[in-house]
Amino acid sequence: MKSMSLQERHNYILKKFIISDKSFEGKKNSYDIDIIKEHHRFLWEDNELSDGENSWEMCMARRYYNKLFKEYCIADLTLHKENKVALRWRTRDEVVLGKGQFQCGSRKCEQRENLSSWEVNFAYNEQGENKNALVKLRLCENHSKQLNFTSRKREVKRLKKFSATKGQTQRKNQRNSPVASCFENIVSETNEESEPESRIWNRRLNVELEQPSREIEFERYLEDLLL
Known part of the structure; x- marks a missing residue:
């Protein structure tokens, strides 16, 4: 997949x-x-x-x-100039079609390009109990402007991959530096002298650290x- x-x-x-x-x-x-x-x-x-x-x-x-x-919702932005935004959960058909996820979450919009994710507070009633949840609203450029007409909402962006890549690059540069190489050589020589060969080959790998959990x-x- x-x-x-x-x-x-x-x-x-x-x-x-x-x-x-x-x-x-x-x-x-x-x-x-x-x-x-x-x-x-x-x-x-x-x-x-x-x-x-x-x-x-x-x-x-x-x-x-x-x-x-409960990740995404559908919005009616008809009264956006009055700072009134109506939200509802998606129907089963909308979930299957990707409406509000891969397609603009404004009620009648079919735009699929240049979508932005906005975090909005959704107040709803479940089994007679009033609840609030932060959900994502995926909107095209035009409807994003309508959502933010009176107040700017929080835009959701993924930065994890960039941060991880940046951290890996920094660690790689540090390992390749002359000082790091010299230090690694010293540590390697010390370990070879102090640890018997039999103990090295009998050592078990920590599988839990090597493999990511299912979660x-x-x-x-x-x-x-x-x-």
């Missing part, structure tokens, strides 16, 4: 693990939160799954959908999809 585009990857995950699920048939007009409440399909714990369902792909799909159903692996894989 890593070779697919973001939209193709999104379609693959939902069509294979969600749309194909019989428990979701006939629910085209239901909201995501209603489907979750009724079926709990993607809120199960790993130990509640059978061996056939506990695959990496199935767990990843559940994690993706779990995040997806981290999921987050890395889904990072690009949750724009």
Whole structure:
């Protein structure tokens, strides 16, 4: 799946693990939160799954959908000049089509290019309880201006990859410096003299440090999809 585009990857995950699920048939007009409440399909714990369902792909799909159903919302910006923005959760069809994720989240806009992610406070009622959540609103340039007409909202940008790359470059430059090379040689010679050869070959690798956990692996894989 890593070779697919973001939209193709999104379609693959939902069509294979969600749309194909019989428990979701006939629910085209239901909201995501209603489907979750009724079926709990993607809120199960790993130990509640059978061996056939506990695959990496199935767990990843559940994690993706779990995040997806409350990650984005749809906005009505008709009264933006009065600082009134109406928000709602996406319908199941909108989730599948990527409306509000890969397509502008303004109610009737179909723009897919030059979208920006804005963080907005969504006040809603769930099971009779008033709740607030910070959600993402994906908008085109025109509707981004409308959203920020009276007050500037917080734009969400991904900087993790850049920061990680920058840190790796700095560490690489430090390792390649003359002082670092000299120090490494000294340490290497000291270790070779002080540690018996038998102990070196009998030493076990720390697998937990070498391999990322499944939690981290999921987050890395889904990072690009949750724009």
